[in-house]
Amino acid sequence: MFEIYLILATCFLLPICYLITNNLIYIYHQLKSLKNIEETKNxxxxxxxxxxxxxxxxxxxxxxxxxxxxxxxxxxxxxxxxxxxxxxxxxxxxxxxxxxxxxxxxxxxxxxxxxxxxxxxxxxxxxxxxxxxxxxxxxxxxxxxxxxxxxxxxxx
The missing domain is CATH 1.25.40.10 (Tetratricopeptide repeat domain)
Incomplete structure (x- = not known):
């Protein structure tokens, strides 16, 4: 019974982890681009x-x-x-x-x-x-x- 609970919890949490990771990567790229603009000499x-x-x-x-x-x-x-x-x-x-x-x-x-x-x-x-x-x-x-x-x- 415990194994079924772990499988269901994993199936539920995996897509959530994927979405959070994608959003974090998107935010990272945005911040990196803004920092590159700020560091421009001119x-x-x-x-x-x-x-x-x-x-x-x-x-x-x-x-x-x-x-x-x-x-x-x-x-x-x-x-x-x-x-x-x-x-x-x-x-x-x-x-x-x-x-x-x-x-x-x-x-x-x-x-x-x-x-x-x-x-x-x-x-x-x-x-x-x-x-x-x-x-x-x-x-x-x-x-x-x-x-x-x-x-x-x-x-x-």
Whole structure:
């Protein structure tokens, strides 16, 4: 009888141990990446992929202000040729404001991203979603129609 109890306890605890270990490894990699960014000799010129990774870490941890601060700081240093990075920054900042229930400012950032790259689906989805959350159903449906037309043109 004791052996059956041990087998059942092991079967129950093994998946829990696996999930905890995976989360600890994920947290370790996040902290290691943030430490690498902090140890950079010239903190002003950090690669954009590290900035976006750090922003995603802050978003996952629901640290909206930290994410907005880091992106606003490094947004000023983006060259004109790096338009896609700037659009990603705008979308991340808009997401932070959206999650903080500050829809007007989120709409402004999503509009900035949309104006820079109007044919990117993610920009259309984000803008339609924030219009829907704000209660502007008419603008949201217009953007959904644009998204449908964009998908139809791509399928051809």
């Amino acid at each position: 903190i002003i010129y950090v690669d954009n992929k590290y900035i976006l990774y750090a922003a995603n870490i802050y978003i996952n941890r629901k640290k909206w202000l930290d994410c907005i601060t880091i992106l606003e700081l490094y947004m000023k240093q983006i060259r004109i040729s790096e338009l896609t990075i700037l659009v990603k920054y705008y979308n991340c900042i808009g997401l932070c404001y959206q999650c903080a229930n500050i829809y007007k400012i989120a709409t402004q950032y999503y509009l900035k991203a949309y104006n820079k790259a109007p044919l990117i689906r993610q920009n259309l989805k984000n803008l339609a979603n924030i219009y829907k959350l704000s209660g502007d159903i008419e603008s949201a449906s217009e953007l959904h129609q644009k998204l449908i037309r964009l998908n139809k043109h791509e399928d051809i």
